[in-house]
Amino acid sequence: MASSIKSAEDIAGMRIAGKLAAEVLDFIAPHVQAGVTTGEIDRLCHEYMVNVQGTIPAPLNYCPPGYTPYPKAICTSVNDVVCHGIPGDKVLKNGDVINLDITVIKTGYHGDTSRMYYIGEPSIMARRLGEVTFECMWLGISKIRPGAHLGDIGHIIQQHAEKAGYSVVREFCGHGIGKVFHEEPQVLHYGRPGTLEELVAGMIFTVEPMINAGRREIREMGDGWTIKTKDRSLSAQFEHTVLVTPTGYEVLTISPGMPAPPAGILIASPGQPVAA
Ligand code: MF3
Numbered sequence: 001m002a003s004s005i006k007s008a009e010d011i012a013g014m015r016i017a018g019k020l021a022a023e024v025l026d027f028i029a030p031h032v033q034a035g036v037t038t039g040e041i042d043r044l045c046h047e048y049m050v051n052v053q054g055t056i057p058a059p060l061n062y063c064p065p066g067y068t069p070y071p072k073a074i075c076t077s078v079n080d081v082v083c084h085g086i087p088g089d090k091v092l093k094n095g096d097v098i099n100l101d102i103t104v105i106k107t108g109y110h111g112d113t114s115r116m117y118y119i120g121e122p123s124i125m126a127r128r129l130g131e132v133t134f135e136c137m138w139l140g141i142s143k144i145r146p147g148a149h150l151g152d153i154g155h156i157i158q159q160h161a162e163k164a165g166y167s168v169v170r171e172f173c174g175h176g177i178g179k180v181f182h183e184e185p186q187v188l189h190y191g192r193p194g195t196l197e198e199l200v201a202g203m204i205f206t207v208e209p210m211i212n213a214g215r216r217e218i219r220e221m222g223d224g225w226t227i228k229t230k231d232r233s234l235s236a237q238f239e240h241t242v243l244v245t246p247t248g249y250e251v252l253t254i255s256p257g258m259p260a261p262p263a264g265i266l267i268a269s270p271g272q273p274v275a276a
């Protein structure tokens with residue numbers, strides 16, 4: 001099935017949803033500290049979304065085929081948790097690393113973004129994994145333009161991760177997004193240049209590499225959602241929602257507190273008509 005091309009109205013709605021999702025990550029940053037539980041982080045984000053933003057947390061009760069309904073508003077993935085960590089009684093401690101993954105719905109449109117946070121002082125290893133994963137995401141985004149292929153994105157991410165001695169999780173990928181949370185296309189974080197679907201202006205999808213410090217294999221926990229590395233190595237992830245524009249790309253999940261892209265990479269390609 002082909003990926004959908006968004007209308008001007010869709011794009012306007014997705015800019016708003018993207019910004020709101022990123023602003024939840026800004027809001028929660030000062031609360032991500034030693035002694036706090038992942039359940040408390042979820043509660044604070046959930047209240048901010050519903051009461052301050054007037055957004056709906058997309059994960060809550062989300063139920064893809066073969067899954068049980070997701071029970072919380074956000075995903076909190078600590079240390080060797082690759083993705084879909086369910087918030088609960090886990091107390092964060094110094095040296096932990098955590099990915100917070102936020103998806104909001106505003107007037108029917110989804111914004112999806114995630115960042116890594118460090119509790120206290122991270123190990124040199126954890127910091128480097130986070131940095132390389134962040135670079136992987138941005139290198140992938142930097143390939144986006146009409147005429148490029150999805151395989152170009154996957155290839156550069158895989159190259160950068162493996163050059164650092166890390167591995168790319170294969171079972172989860174980026175995805176088209178709009179009025180639907182997960183839609184075509186699948187955006188693999190590994191692959192070969194020039195392969196897979198050609199990008200066309202108006203497509204919107206996420207880039208969200210999951211990079212493991214050790215081997216790429218994963219295992220699913222008994223809760224039906226939480227994914228961990230099989231070898232218990234650390235895992236990191238960053239995610240943005242991105243629009244393909246006539247001249248390149250525009251990152252939609254932007255906010256004042258977002259970490260700046262690596263040197264030489266822009267949040268939007270030059271020559272975009274700037275949004276109001
Ligand atoms: N936000 C995740 C993604 O990037 C999906 C989470 S599904 C949930 O695609 F149900 F676990 F929240």
Ligand code: CO
Nearest residue numbers: 112206208239
């Ligand atoms: Co996503």
Ligand code: CO
Nearest residue numbers: 101112113239
């Ligand atoms: Co997400």
